Amino acid sequence: MSTAASTPIAGTATNSGTRIASYLLTEYLERIGVEVIFGLCGHTVIALLDALGKSRIRFVSARHEQVAAHAADGYARASGKPGVVLSHLGPGLTNACTGVANAALDSIPMVVLAGDVQSYYHGRHPHQEVNLHQDADQFQIYRPFCKRVYRVNRVEDLPRSIERAFHLAQTGRPGPVLVDIPMDLLSADLAVDAFQQPPPAMARPALDDRIVERIVEALASAERPVLYAGGGVLSARATAELTDLAEALEVPVAHTLMGKGCLHADHPLLLGQTGFWGTPIANDKCRTADLILAIGTRLAEANSSSWDPRFTFSIPPTRLMHIDADEAEIGRNYPTELGAVADAKLALAALAAAAGGRMHRNRGRLRDEIARGREAFAANWDHQWTSDQFPLRPERILAELRKAVPEDAFIVTDVGWNKNGVGQQFPITVPGTFITPSGLATMGFGPSAVLGVKIAHPDRAAVALVGDGGFSTNPSVIATAMEADLPVVWLVMDNAGFGTIAGLESMHYGWSYGCMFERCGEPYRVDYAAIARACGARGVMIDSAAALGPALQEALSSDLPTVIQVAMENAPTPTPGHWDINDIYRKGD
Numbered sequence: 001m002s003t004a005a006s007t008p009i010a011g012t013a014t015n016s017g018t019r020i021a022s023y024l025l026t027e028y029l030e031r032i033g034v035e036v037i038f039g040l041c042g043h044t045v046i047a048l049l050d051a052l053g054k055s056r057i058r059f060v061s062a063r064h065e066q067v068a069a070h071a072a073d074g075y076a077r078a079s080g081k082p083g084v085v086l087s088h089l090g091p092g093l094t095n096a097c098t099g100v101a102n103a104a105l106d107s108i109p110m111v112v113l114a115g116d117v118q119s120y121y122h123g124r125h126p127h128q129e130v131n132l133h134q135d136a137d138q139f140q141i142y143r144p145f146c147k148r149v150y151r152v153n154r155v156e157d158l159p160r161s162i163e164r165a166f167h168l169a170q171t172g173r174p175g176p177v178l179v180d181i182p183m184d185l186l187s188a189d190l191a192v193d194a195f196q197q198p199p200p201a202m203a204r205p206a207l208d209d210r211i212v213e214r215i216v217e218a219l220a221s222a223e224r225p226v227l228y229a230g231g232g233v234l235s236a237r238a239t240a241e242l243t244d245l246a247e248a249l250e251v252p253v254a255h256t257l258m259g260k261g262c263l264h265a266d267h268p269l270l271l272g273q274t275g276f277w278g279t280p281i282a283n284d285k286c287r288t289a290d291l292i293l294a295i296g297t298r299l300a301e302a303n304s305s306s307w308d309p310r311f312t313f314s315i316p317p318t319r320l321m322h323i324d325a326d327e328a329e330i331g332r333n334y335p336t337e338l339g340a341v342a343d344a345k346l347a348l349a350a351l352a353a354a355a356g357g358r359m360h361r362n363r364g365r366l367r368d369e370i371a372r373g374r375e376a377f378a379a380n381w382d383h384q385w386t387s388d389q390f391p392l393r394p395e396r397i398l399a400e401l402r403k404a405v406p407e408d409a410f411i412v413t414d415v416g417w418n419k420n421g422v423g424q425q426f427p428i429t430v431p432g433t434f435i436t437p438s439g440l441a442t443m444g445f446g447p448s449a450v451l452g453v454k455i456a457h458p459d460r461a462a463v464a465l466v467g468d469g470g471f472s473t474n475p476s477v478i479a480t481a482m483e484a485d486l487p488v489v490w491l492v493m494d495n496a497g498f499g500t501i502a503g504l505e506s507m508h509y510g511w512s513y514g515c516m517f518e519r520c521g522e523p524y525r526v527d528y529a530a531i532a533r534a535c536g537a538r539g540v541m542i543d544s545a546a547a548l549g550p551a552l553q554e555a556l557s558s559d560l561p562t563v564i565q566v567a568m569e570n571a572p573t574p575t576p577g578h579w580d581i582n583d584i585y586r587k588g589d
């Protein structure tokens, strides 16, 4: 983040040598490069809003704090900078929880600034305070998913807490940090030079030369090695280095959901995603590998087929080497021959440099095998790309979307067919353009996150591909996009229910009780396109497969946000891997 000087905000002088803390805080945020804050007002934070309104920082006012937090998350993913959230106390902060936890589980840098009750009413249970177990206790709600929670008890501690928050959010394994500020402190006097220290410039951990040599030698001499890339490769912007390493040693690349985009979709060494919603060739090559080098991944359950050795990873006998920003991830789910804590970009650059020109084992007809495996799997669904059926096949929706958007467009998903289908079937050619909630897999992420993505890159297209369940969690995103002038597109795949879970229940229990949208026993459909029009945005209801492509083109060239609602068959995504929940369900009489 930059440390450029900022001009003092007018009208803030108080006693000589002091100014109001909220103005000094705002100027500091400007200096360290904060350009946008997402939030929702409350009486505890209007002092800060007043200062923000007079600053260069943009404030995006959402209608629900969860929307603000997801938008900040989307902004962080697309910009590489921390997302900043401003929240009122109590109900504001609890509303934001889901969005902040979602960012935490995907290692997204975020700073949450929260107002709190007056510090001098400690113990008197003031208005909206969470205090059933302890006074002034709201910050504790954030402990399980924040890297650190700061409660500021004296205004003099505010600068240090803010500086620590931005430092911790971005370093090591990134994640959210909360700074909880009693409202009176925002209006208190503070020495004009109190906010002096910017977050430190940090050298990132690199791999030791001997470790580089050991890993490269192991990959070169292995018979069936695989590189396994997680979201850490994308967030470190290390895809070029990964590609160089793969090509230098002719090693195929498999990836997690968040690792999608680590290699160009057409790259002949790309195996695809592993796990339950992965691809057979990725699962097979990983399961039969003699060596896997995993980078920036948790080897999480969904991508590892519930760690069942029959499906995705069989470690041992496969040998595992693992590079990650967080030592806690190494060795947790599999015995690991070598673990290293390092920045993915530095590590992959060093490995690729050492691998350049190195002799490696003959990989035989590996590239042909991969091409055949990918083609054979795509044959299960590629005929659906041109299906004219109505309600549409989900694959036709993906095909129309791919045709309509430029390659550098952002595709933001939610959870449901959209996430699973894009992860498995949608070709991503520009790294970082696929944005999806993985760790917490929050329904409601996509419609809000796309707002932050668009703010980070106003000149690029941003489309949220979401289910009707996910979209209806918070349609207020349309009003926020209108107010913030963000011409995003929400492509709502409407199967009149929580389709993925409906399908799961139907498979195991023969019905979808509690999962479909119904009224008086009949399917219940909401006209989301009409809601968009009521907000002054564009709303298009698709009435045939042929209408989708032109509607997308129009939406992408419009200056207004657009909801495109398309009726879709509730067809499941293929599941070549395994998820052991399917062994749990038992149907009674």
Ligand SMILES: Cc1ncc(C[n+]2csc(CCOP(=O)(O)OP(=O)(O)O)c2C)c(N)n1
Residues within 6 Å of the ligand: 414, 415, 416, 417, 418, 440, 441, 442, 443, 444, 466, 467, 468, 469, 470, 471, 493, 495, 497, 498, 499, 500, 501
């Ligand atoms: C906040 C939240 N609640 C519940 C779930 C469980 N869940 C996973 S997928 C899904 C259904 C999503 O429905 P929809 O958005 O319509 O997409 P579809 O599955 O129909 O493609 C649900 C409820 C979740 N992931 N997040």
